[in-house]
Amino acid sequence: MLPRVRYASEQQVATYHDTLAGALQALPEIEVVSAANSTPLDGNDGCTAVFMEGRPLAGIDNPPCVDTPRVAPGYFDVLRIPVRGRAPDRSETGDSGAVVSEALARRLWPGEEAIGKGIRVNGDGPPYYRVIGVAGDVRRNGFEKPPAETVYFPIRSRDGAPLCGAPRAMRVVIRTRTANAGDVVPQVRPVLASLDPTVPMANVRILTDVVSESMAQSSFTTTLLMLAAFLAVVLSAVGLYGVIAYGVMSRQSELGVRLALGARPGVVRLMLVREVLLLVLAGLSIGTVAALSSTRWIAGLLYGVTPHDPATYVSVTAFLLGVGLVAGFVPAWRGSQVDPLIALRSE
Incomplete structure (x- = not known):
């Protein structure tokens, strides 16, 4: 959890994670680094109403309720989630778009191409987030449940389209080049401390262990x-x-x-x-x-x-x-x- 005093805005949160990713990827044992406020199998059931461009809000009593994690560039590369179209990358300086899951794309735009469509999380009007990619389905809450319908939003929200404030409770996700991912933990701690000693490193988990526990x-x-x-x-x-x-x-x-x-x-x-x-x-x-x-x-x-x-x-x-x-x-x-x-x- 990033302290509110020093990371009150989305820009500050995004800058911190960009800097952290660059510092960690300089380590030879680390391949890709990203961050998200919700990760697979973490037990968090998201439920945010979303609205589609070109569809009137009148008469919509129950808009689609989906999971809406905020992710940093490189998230799909770390978890090796296939993306049709493209995913946000660190070279983008303007407003990045959103990525939807296959399950949600089939539900919202059956028989249509989801890429290029507009989507947002409030009913106040434009602007919309443009769908730039369709990600493979992820089972976020156990293998016995169907894949979650998900919209992956960027850390920085678009002007006029807020996303519930700065996501300070982010999880850093790392893909290593070593067989035992736990070996890089001692190298990550000093990097975190050098960037901001007030940010603790806690609840370190290896994804294979998380999968084993869920199963x-x-x-x-x-x-x-x-x-x-x-x-x-x-x-x-x-x-x-x-x-x-x-x-x-x-x-x-x-x-x-x-x-x-x-x-x-x-x-x-x-x-x-x-x-x-x-x-x-x-x-x-x-x-x-x-x-x-x-x-x-x-x-x-x-x-x-x-x-x-x-x-x-x-x-x-x-x-x-x-x-x-x-x-x-x-x-x-x-x-x-x-x-x-x-x-x-x-x-």
Whole structure:
């Protein structure tokens, strides 16, 4: 938090962060530096009403309520958020535009190009912030929630279009060249102190740790589900082996007759494996239908894949089919090796 006494205006806040970014990027271990008053997975739910250029305010009872973080140049580079169009950079001296998220662009301008549109956060009239880029969606409050609809505004607001004062509570975001980002913390502290000793450095967090913490509950639940699935596969394989082995033992006389009449062991083995295959396919069909009907219960645990992802169903089906065939092959092989004389005498 920058002290109000020394950083009362947006210009002072922006100048401080520009100077800080230049000083930190001079360090060999640091690649890009920026700042924002809200970062991904920080638990802050923004809700600011926004208005679009060319649409009358009359009759709008519930304008879109979105997240409106203030970001410094380089923010999208630090977090590697893709931007279609362009993002603000430090070479701009005039009023910079705004960047909207893909989710918000689809909602506000469906079927239209968002770049070049006007947007603002109050209903008093122009000027509007011009949309200069469309950023990739970011899940700001956990992977179980949909991407946040966001407008990224600059630190310096446009003349006549204020943005709720100077954002003194900014978070510095850094992308390092080292594998362990925590190694640069001791080098950052003296740089901060040299710029302004009254500004403390607190709550240092590595983004990978933040992501891991946000996924802890989901990861625990997923691990339990994977363990249960593994045990289910093992039990089903053992059960299938037992059923096929029992079936082969109860059909020893039949198998002995087939072998005594000249059936080759390979033919008998193929017959038994075919029966196993039919049994496994029946189970997979029932299981697939049950899985498709229960996907709504696990949709919140999925990220980056849909509940009805074809590749997942195909791969899992192929794996379980292989497990079933392996479990059934051993008793089928033993049944094809039975001595016809012993099999006939056992009756």
